[in-house]
Amino acid sequence: MDSGSVVIVGGTSGIGRELAVEFAGRGRSVVVTGRDPDRAAAVAREIGGATTGLSVDLAEPDAIGRALAGVGPVRELVIAAIERDVNHIASYDLDRARRLVTLKLVGYPEVVHTLRDRLAADASIVLFGGLAKERPYDGSTTVSTVNGGVSGLVRTLACELAPVRVNAIHPGIIGDSPYWMDKPLEAFVGRTPIGRLVTMREIVEATIFLLECGGMNGTDLFVDGGWLLR
Numbered sequence: 273m274d275s276g277s278v279v280i281v282g283g284t285s286g287i288g289r290e291l292a293v294e295f296a297g298r299g300r301s302v303v304v305t306g307r308d309p310d311r312a313a314a315v316a317r318e319i320g321g322a323t324t325g326l327s328v329d330l331a332e333p334d335a336i337g338r339a340l341a342g343v344g345p346v347r348e349l350v351i352a353a354i355e356r357d358v359n360h361i362a363s364y365d366l367d368r369a370r371r372l373v374t375l376k377l378v379g380y381p382e383v384v385h386t387l388r389d390r391l392a393a394d395a396s397i398v399l400f401g402g403l404a405k406e407r408p409y410d411g412s413t414t415v416s417t418v419n420g421g422v423s424g425l426v427r428t429l430a431c432e433l434a435p436v437r438v439n440a441i442h443p444g445i446i447g448d449s450p451y452w453m454d455k456p457l458e459a460f461v462g463r464t465p466i467g468r469l470v471t472m473r474e475i476v477e478a479t480i481f482l483l484e485c486g487g488m489n490g491t492d493l494f495v496d497g498g499w500l501l502r
């Protein structure tokens with residue numbers, strides 16, 4: 273019998289949605305969140321099974337506690353939300369940077385703070401960073417910054433929440449994810465020793481490994497096809 277549900281913050285699109293489909297297919301009770309309540313409810317209906325949708329904006333952290341009031345108990349918590357900016361130091365967009373920094377570096381820990389007393393004894397948490405922390409791309413100034421911050425966050429959370437396990441996953445560019453679907457990717461493909469970009473399926477499998485393997489804790493898992501070697 274399950275000790276809690278699967279909560280996927282940023283579960284209405286991309287990797288978060290793929291994970292929700294996987295867990296719903298296993299018969300688990302799943303909560304997916306996005307910014308808009310109607311969209312979150314519609315995505316939950318599309319996913320089916322025991323999936324519910326709710327809205328929470330991680331860039332407005334004062335409201336996170338209220339938004340998640342009805343959630344729990346929680347066995348798997350995945351925080352994958354992102355509201356990307358395209359930013360450069362030469363033309364620094366303060367408003368966009370402020371939203372993304374707040375979302376990942378204040379919003380992510382505030383979600384964990386809110387749910388901490390509702391985590392099952394065998395709960396596990398995965399936070400999404402990204403390879404941009406090590407390998408910047410054009411416009412990734414804020415993305416690289418916040419994904420670096422996620423590494424520090426998992427270390428302190430793994431200590432503070434023990435024995436609950438907390439890990440970070442850092443995908444390379446995911447070729448079949450909605451964000452990159454309509455963008456030129458040839459230059460990135462040449463940087464991966466496997467000769468292609470990683471897939472959403474591979475990121476789902478790696479996330480489930482981190483959630484389920486009892487020995488994984490406080491780590492940064494790079495899933496990038498070997499891109500880091502170059």
Ligand SMILES: NC(=O)c1ccc[n+]([C@@H]2O[C@H](COP(=O)([O-])OP(=O)(O)OC[C@H]3O[C@@H](n4cnc5c(N)ncnc54)[C@H](OP(=O)(O)O)[C@@H]3O)[C@@H](O)[C@H]2O)c1
Nearest residue numbers: 282284285286287306307329330353354355400402446449
């Ligand atoms: N895709 C990649 O190639 C890639 C590579 C490396 C790392 N990553 C990381 O993987 C994670 C998932 O990426 P993805 O490309 O799959 O994402 P995505 O398709 O862009 O989906 C983003 C999710 O975050 C939600 N969201 C957006 N703004 C939000 C806000 N202010 N507050 C709360 N939720 C918000 C969206 O919900 P609504 O739109 O419904 O509001 C959606 O569910 C991210 O953390 C990203 O940094 C992705």
